Amino acid sequence: MNSHSVVDISHSQSLAQPSLGGEEVVRLVDVRRRFNQTVALDGISLTVRKGEILGIIGRSGAGKSTLIRCLNGLERPDSGEIVIEGKRIDQLAERQLQPLRRRIGMIFQHFNLLSSKTVEANVALPLKIEGLPRSERLARAHELLDLVGLSDKAKAYPAQLSGGQKQRVGIARALAARPALLLSDEATSALDPQTTRSILALLKEINRKLGLTIVLITHEMDVVRTIADRVAVIDAGRIVEEGSVRSVFAAPQQEITKSLLSGNRPHLPEHLQTRLGSSGNSLVASIDLIGAYGQQQFFADLAETLAHGGSLVQGALDHIQGEPVARFFITIPADQQAILERLRAKLHAAGAHLEVLGHV
Ligand SMILES: Nc1ncnc2c1ncn2[C@@H]1O[C@H](COP(=O)(O)OP(=O)(O)O)[C@@H](O)[C@H]1O
Ligand SMILES: [Mg+2]
Structure with missing residues (x-):
């Protein structure tokens, strides 16, 4: 487990807890924003620490873009505190926000490059606004193009680039003014899966290299x-679940999280799901395990349980950030519940989880 995942401040009452990990770059306390009758942000509190990558997920309309726009001062909350690098920004006038925005880089789904300017001019643009001399701007732009692997495209125009290359330019531009924080609003949503992977790898590399x-x-x-x-999972303007990626992916607690994850996790086959009820000859159970539980031991325990007339019906062993994560569904005759309870106790002792879903 890395040092970031122990920092878990999602609600204002936990702000009083002693802080763990690095310094705070972002702190939101009970941020609210509504548009007429629509409550876009309904009391968001969260902290992001230096060097951390926080993912905020939610369905369309959940409030994600409003939240990120509040972070860079494009949107003003109705109430609540927004603190960036120790400085409260939610009350600042437009003019006072300008220096702050330079501390924050942003990348977008549709790249937002200027089509009439070359790649190097696009990257150097934030530095022009800062008033840096041309030679320094270009030197910095070339350094950044090198970082994102586009040195040979400095003189090209955006229209000559692929989507992935455009986003690399977007990333280089976002980094030009050496920001403390990089915000990404659906930056890979317009890209194919392979390009998405390469952009994510680049962001991770930049995070490691620059501590961004x-x-x-x-x-x-x-x-x-x-x-x-x-x-952090956002739904209807609230953070409903938060934790390390491993723990949330391995054991999502909220229905919305489970539904967002449904494409990524094994689920009970339809023919069992539809028959699931409170009576029947067999019990159906799900098993979730993450990391620690020795796989050989798990499969030995599972085999011993299934030997009592049970069967493995669905499941997969996967890896999340290098750690094994598994989810299985089993059935066992209802009169063998004691055997199931024994497995549950073993799993529980190993930090894994068995849940009886019902009868079929
Ligand atoms: N400028 C606006 N005017 C009116 N309603 C808005 C505005 N911006 C966002 N909303 C509404 O606020 C809610 C959250 O929107 P948004 O933050 O864009 O969600 P997401 O990015 O998660 O899809 C939605 O119901 C949206 O229609
Ligand atoms: Mg959005």
Whole structure:
């Protein structure tokens, strides 16, 4: 487990707990924002620490973009506190926000590059706004293009680039002013899976090399799973679940999280799901395990249980950020419940989880 995943401040009451990990780059306390009758943010509290990658996931309309726009001062909350690098920004006037925005880089789904400017001019643009001399701007732009693997495209125009290359330019531009924080709003949503992977790998590399703090919002679970340290699930303007990526992916607690994850996890086959009830000859159980439980021991215990007339009906062993995560569904005759309870106790002692879903 890395040092970030122990930091888990999602609700204002936990702000009083002693802080663990690095310094805070972002702190939100009870942030609220509504648009007429629509409550977009309904009391968001969260902390992001230096060097951390926080993924914020939620369905369309959950409030993700509003949240990220509040972070860079494009949107003003109705109430609550937004603190960036120790400085409260929610009350700042537009003019006072300008220097702050330079501390925050942003990348977008549709790249937002200027089509009339070359790649190097796009990357150098934030530095022009800062008033840096041309030679320094270009030197910095070339350094960044090298970082994102596009040195040979400095003189090209955006229209000559693929989607993935455009996003690399977007990333280089976002880094130009050496931001403390990088915000990403669905930055890979317009890209194919392979390009998405290469962009995520680049973001992770930048995070490691520069120690850059990243907040990325997405509706794609795979994005979070690939690069985030921690994940917050937002639904109807509230954070409903939060934790290390491993723990949330291995054992989601909220229905919304389970539903967002449904494409990524094994689920009970339809023919059993539809018959599931409170009576029947067999019990159906799910088993979730993560890391620690020695696989040989698990399969030995499972085989011993299934030997009592049970069967393995569905499941998979997968890896999340290098750690094995498994989910299985089993059935066992209802009169063998004691055997199932024995397995449950063994699993529980090993930090794994068995849940009886019902009868079929
Ligand atoms: N400028 C706005 N005017 C009116 N309603 C808005 C505005 N921005 C966002 N909303 C509403 O707030 C809710 C959250 O939107 P948004 O933050 O864009 O969600 P997401 O990015 O998760 O899809 C939605 O119901 C959306 O329609
Ligand atoms: Mg959005």
